[in-house]
Amino acid sequence: DVVMTQSPLSLPVTLGQPASISCRSSQSLVHSDGNTYLNWFQQRPGQSPRRLIYKVSKRDSGVPDRFSGSGSGTDFTLKISSVEAEDVGVYYCMQGTQFPLTFGGGTKVEIK
């Protein structure tokens, strides 16, 4: 199985400051079709998860442009350019390249 490792576990951030979450996979996430199926999800307190980014860097409609995804192969990053209060929650990366699909353990973003 592909193991997804996120860091840090907890990320206290000052409002207006940038934040960065790392996600590493135990195997390359490049699919035989040429795509890399790496998604990022946000789960605000008490809510269902919501997809922010798919295929590494494609931002979903309605997602603020302060969120960006990057990376390749086994190394991926979610960046928030300027954290706002509504960004508080847990962020998960997930690989969709190989069964069983696997999630990272999550990174809790909180305001300092």
Added chain:
Amino acid sequence: QVQLVESGGGVVQPGGSLRLSCAASGFTFSSYGMHWVRQAPGKGLEWVAFIRFDGTNKYYADSVKGRFTVSRDNSKNTLYLQMNSLRAEDTAVYYCANKWDFDYWGQGTLVTVSS
């Protein structure tokens, strides 16, 4: 707009069974695969199962293989998860999500396995 509404959760004894449903609307249900994902209380997300758009192929997490069965009724725009031989560790909120890349998620339904 896309809506996914899960139902069927509740309290069940260890060894018991439960069937979850996910009613879909706002997209062409019969054209897309669907996922089940669960989240134990205070824990992270765990992928459970996937079914292709036409139901021909199904995939499961090892933790549920042989006990859970995913199915769908495209005439009713509904996804199902039949859960048998339930264990305490199956206690979780169960979400359905649409399409391969998890475009949208439902609000979840809570399953509690306890005597």
